[in-house]
Amino acid sequence: MSEVCSGKSRVFDITIIGGGPSGLFGAFYAGMRQMSTKIIDAQPQLGGQLIALYPEKFIYDMPGFLRIRASELVQHLVEQAMQFSPTVCLNERVIGLERLEEKLFMLKTDKSEHYTKTVLICAGIGAFTPRRLGKPEVERFEGKGVFYTVTDIGAFAGKRVLIVGGGDSAVDWALSLEPIAQKVTLIHRRDQFRAHEHSVEKLMHSSVDVHLLHELETLNGDEFPRKAVIYHNKTGEKKVLAVDAVILALGFTTDIGQIKNWGLEMDGNHIKVDQKMMTNIPGVFAAGDIATYPGKVKLIATGVAEAATAVNQAKVFIDPKARLQPTFSSTFGIPGQV
Ligand SMILES: Cc1cc2nc3c(=O)[nH]c(=O)nc-3n(C[C@H](O)[C@H](O)[C@H](O)COP(=O)(O)OP(=O)(O)OC[C@H]3O[C@@H](n4cnc5c(N)ncnc54)[C@H](O)[C@@H]3O)c2cc1C
Structure with a gap:
């Protein structure tokens, strides 16, 4: 300064x-x-x-x-x-x-x-202040695999990343991480994204694995998250994803x-x-x-x-x-x- x-x-x-x-x-x-x-x-x-x-x-x-x-x-x-x-x-x-x-x-x-x-x-x-999920089993990994913002994109290189959210941040981070992460999965609890139309179109043509009407149930792991359990909020059907990092883009x-x-x-x-x-x-x-x-x-x-x-x-x-x-x-x- x-x-x-x-x-x-x-x-x-x-x-x-x-x-x-x-x-x-x-x-x-x-x-x-x-x-x-x-x-x-x-x-x-x-x-x-x-x-x-x-x-x-x-x-x-x-x-x-x-x-x-x-x-x-x-x-x-x-x-x-x-x-x-x-x-x-x-x-x-x-x-x-x-x-x-x-x-x-x-x-x-x-x-x-x-x-x-x-x-x-x-x-x-x-x-x-970032909005939290209100699940202690997820929040226990804060700073150790669970993040609310991306401050260093390089930290996600080669990782399996789960992004939760449907706004601009969620979609933009999915697109930004796609070229460097091993895999990017994006889940959103609604059937439509709130993000900018142009970004959503890019997302739909990208390799990001998108799951609409899905929510995060829990995270399993020792010191770091290893598995994420997600569920379809209409049918209740569950899926288990291998993850290294989770970004909760839930607004603030x-x-x-x-x-x-x-x-x-x-x-x-x-x-x-x-x-x-x-x-x-x-x-x-x-x-x-x-x-x-x-x-x-x-x-x-x-x-x-x-x-x-x-x-x-x-x-x-x-x-x-x-x-x-x-x-x-x-x-x-x-x-x-x-
Ligand atoms: C995820 C996301 C993506 C976005 N993408 C875009 C985009 O692509 N294009 C675009 O045009 N806009 C985008 N925006 C919106 C854009 O970031 C805002 O319009 C812009 O930051 C507003 O700038 P500002 O200087 O008015 O306020 P801010 O950027 O909010 O800065 C305000 C500053 O004031 C400080 N402050 C507040 N209260 C006090 C106080 N009492 N005392 C001292 N300091 C104080 C804060 O600490 C902060 O640093 C995006 C926003 C978000 C959240």
Whole structure:
């Protein structure tokens, strides 16, 4: 990281809560607008959901990339943002927001206090916890053959992998592991997948062994799982599969924590924003998954665009004489680039 989290009494132009793709691109744009910038994230690393939940998954809908692995996209986003050396505070959760003056906010975290002229909330879906099966006989293998996310795809090379789930993660991991695993089996309790149509079509043309209307009954093994018992949830018919690893892609529960108590106008777990990406508190903006407005689509591409809008608006909020539209001349551009 370019700079340790220090100088907490200093007032930053903008403080970004959340270092996922929206927050990172927001930090880049704030640098472009010559704003002093701080990012605070509760996770031990930058990247948001892409790093915490699906680092090895390919993303097919980023402008300019036919496909890019989530971890690689984060690497590019971090590199792009760090050109302007923002202050980055990791492992720090923001728990309170207080407006001290018209253009002065105090953010209280579980470690400290931070002062800023504007705030950009890019807190995504908040803290995420994977959904468990609720079967102790399966959970006893957690971390020793039972996983909730794929953080190192190479760890599954040559293995017999059972994936449980029917959403995007389940299908994407099945497709990502197919070329390197010895065998990939995917079971889903419903008769249709919830995943992206294109991914499901690829799945159906792949060598992944797909069992719809099937659920995991139990896992047998010593230190590691060796056999999985699955059953057809309409007929009750059981099958025993030899497995080395099981990935439970059952989704996750999320918690946006204290944000709901900050006086922001909310719609469920989302912060309402206007066309400027400004919340009901002047000077406090939101972008990415946490922000909502009529017609909202939650995508990385939309989140980063919203962050760019928010940052340019924050620039004008601080200095009403500043241009809203950024100039693209080298004078205001990237450090070292002409
Ligand atoms: C399995 C899966 C696959 C996906 N695939 C795609 C895809 O192919 N294409 C696509 O466009 N989108 C995809 N998405 C959606 C995409 O990941 C999100 O739209 C994107 O991550 C939103 O980015 P964000 O920066 O708004 O939030 P996030 O990525 O959620 O980042 C938010 C960050 O804020 C931090 N945070 C939260 N609360 C606090 C707090 N109080 N204090 C400090 N830090 C806090 C969190 O720790 C987190 O790091 C996928 C999502 C999932 C789950």
